[in-house]
Amino acid sequence: MAVELKDIEQVAEEFGKKFDEFKSKNDKRLEGIEAEKSKLAGTVDSLNEKLSEYETYKKQLEDELAALKRPGVTGAKSKEVVEHKAAFGTFIRKGTEDGLRELEQKALSIGTDADGGYAVPEELDRTLIEVERDMSPMRQLCNQISISTSDYKKLVNLGGAASGWVGETAARSATGTPTLAQIVAFMGEIYANPQATQTSLDDMFFDAEAWLTDEVAYEFAQQEGAAFMSGNGTNKPKGILAYTLSTNPDATRTFGEIQKVHSGVAGDFDADDLINLIYSLKAGYRRGARFMMPQLTVGKVRTLKDGNGAYIWQPGLQLDQPSTLLGYGIAENEDVPAVAADANAMTFGNYNRGYTIVDRIGTRVLRDPYTNKPNVGFYTTKRVGGMVTDSNAIKVLTLSV
Template sequence: MPADIQDVKQVAEELGAKFEEFKQKNDKRVDSLEAEKGKLVEQVEGLNEKLGALDELKSALEKEIAGLKRPDGTGTKAANEHKTAFMQFVRKGVDTGLGELQAKALQIGVEADGGYAVPEELDRAIIELLRDESPMRQVCNQITVGTPDYKRLVNLGGAGAGWVGETAPRPETGTPALAQINAFMGEIYANPQATQTSLDDMFFDAEGWLNSEVGREFSEMEGSAFLLGNGTNKPKGVLAYPLAVTGDKTRPYGTLQKLISGTAGAFNGDKLIDLVHALKAGYRSSATWMMNNLSVAYVRKLKDSDGNYLWRPGLEVGQPSSLIGYGITENEDMPDIAADANALMFGDFKRGYTIVDRIGTRVLRDPYTNKPYVGFYTTKRVGGMLVDSQAIKVLTLSAA
C-alpha cells in the first residue's frame, strides 16, 4: 500500500477510535451526577475538538493525494509553443509573437483592452484548483463554454398521456411547457504581485505561483457567489432564489422548498429525517448535506430515539463524514445556526445547480503601478444558475 494512502488509513482508524471514546464520554456526561459533570464536559469538548481536527486532517490528506495524482497533461505543438511564449511574457514581459501563437493555439486574437489569454492547459489547471478549494465546485455540475453567456431549455412538464382501447380514438395530448433559463454571469478578477527579482530566478515556479495565487483568490470570491450571490455582475447563488414551504407538485419552477425546524435557531434529528424525505427518491442516491463547521459540531451531538448518534466519521479513504447515512460537504459560507437562518441544505447539487466557466482566463502584466512589484491583472468570466429546483431542500431554523 502506498505511503500516502497508508497515512490516510491511519488517520481514519484514529478518527474511529476517538469517535467511540467521544460517544462513551458524551453518554456518561448526560447521565452523570452533578458533581462529576464539570470534568466530563471538559473531556467531551476536548474529544469533540480532536474529532474535528482528525476529520480535517483526513480531508486534507485526501486532497493532497488528489493533487499529486492530477496529470500534468501535454498538448499539441501549437499549444506547447503558446505556453512557452506565455511564460516568457510572465517572467520577462516579452510578448513578441505571442499574439500569433495565441491565435494559432486557441483560435482567438488579442482583445482590444489588452492582456493575453492563459494557455488552455494552465486555464484548465486553474479550474482544477478552484474545484479543489471550493465546496460548491466539488458537488455542483460544471460546464465550460466558449461564449460570454449560457442559456438552456428546461421542460416544465405538461405533455400529458392517457389510456385508450384498441379501437378508441387517440385525442391530442398537451404540449410540454418549455422555459429558457440563463446563467447569471460575471467577471471575476485577481491581481497577484511578484517582484521582478523572483520572476528572474530560474528556480522560481512562476507557473505554479500564478495558478495557486489566482486559484485561491478566485475561489474565495466565487464560492460565496455560488451560494449567496445576488446575480448582479456575479453568479446567482442557490440561497438567493426564492423559498417556499409548498411541495414539489404545487411550487413554481425556480423556487426552492424550505422546511421549518419548529424552533428558532435550533433543530433536532426528526427535522433532518423530514428534510431527507422531502427530497424525491430519485435525487437521494446522489444527495449530500451542506453546512458550515459550527453546524457540523452541532449535529455531532444529535441522537435518534434509540440513543444512536446520527453523525458518523468517514473511516475509509475518500469517504466523508456522514449524517443519517448521507455525506456532509462543509461550506463556511453557509449561514451559522441562528434564528431564521437557512443553516442546512440537503440535495443532489449536481442536478440542482450548474456552474458555468468561460474558457479563456486573461492576464494583463503591469510592471509600472506598484514598483518593484509586477502585477498580473487576471480576469475570468464565470456564472451559475439553479437548474432543477426540486433537487435541493433547505432547513430554515424558525419557530413557525
C-alpha cells in the same frame, strides 16, 4: 514522502478510537449530574475538535493518494500550443509581448479581447479550474460547464405530457404540449491582482506559472464560493440562498423557488428536523444527495441522537468513505450561515442536478509593472456564472418557528 494506504488506515483507526471516546464522554455529559456537566462539556468539545482534525487529515491523505494515481496529460501538443505556452511564460517573467497575440490566436479556438490582456494557455486554464475545484465545495458537487460565449441559456421542462404508451400497431394520439421555460445563467467577471517582485520572477527556479495559478485560484475560490451560495446575481452568479425560499412542497411551489423546512425552534434543530429535511426531497434526487453546512454545525450534529439513542453522525473509517449524517455525506462549506435564529443554516440536495456553474473559456492576464513598484501585478480576470437549474433538487433548513 509518498502517501501509502497504510497511512490512511492508521489515521482511520485513530479516528474511530476518538469517536468511541467522544461518544462515551458525551453520553456521560448528557446523563451526568449538574455538577459534572460543566467539566464534561469541555472534554466533549475538545474531542469534537479532534474529530474534525482527524477527518480533515484523512481527507487530505486520500486526496494526495488520488493525485499520485492520477494519470498525467498524454498526447502530443500542437506546435502552436507549445509556442503559445513558452511565449506566455516569457511574458509573465519579462513582460515581453513579441508575437504573443498571434500565437494566442493560433493556439486558441476562441476570439481575443484587444484590451483585455492575454489569454492564459489552455493547459494553465484547465489547471486553474482544477485548483479552484479542490478548494471549493460547490465546484466539487455542482454541475460545471465551459462555454466560449459571454452568456449561457438553457430550456427546462416545467411539465405537461409530451409522451405516452401505445400498443405496437395502435394509432398514436396527440400528446400534450410541454411547458418550457428558459433559464439564464447569472454571469459576472471575477478578478484577482496578485503581486510578485521582479527579482523572484527573474529567478530561474521560481515557477512563475504555478505561483500565478495558486494565487489566482485561491482568490477566485473565495469569491466564487460566497457567490454560489448567496450571490445576488448582479455582476456575479446568483447563489442558492438568494433564490426565493418557500415552504410550499414541490407539487405547488412556483418553478425557481426553493423549498425551506422550518426547524420549529428559532436558532436550533434536532435529529427529527434533519429527517424531515431529507424526506422533503423526492426519492429520485436523494441518490447522490449531501448535506452542506459549516464546520461548527458539523460539530453540533455529531452530538445528536435518534429516537433509539444512536448517534446520527458516523465517521468514515474506510478509504474514500466520507463521514455520514443519517446515511448521507456531508460537505463542509463555510459560506453556509452559522446556527442562529432564522438562519438558513443547512442545505440538503443533489447539487449536480440542482445548480450549474458556468465558466467562460479564457482566463486573461494583464501585466502591470508600474502601479506598485518594485512589485509586478498580474491583473487576472475570468467570466463565471451560476444558476439553479432544478429548484426541486435542493432543500434548505431554516432555524425558525
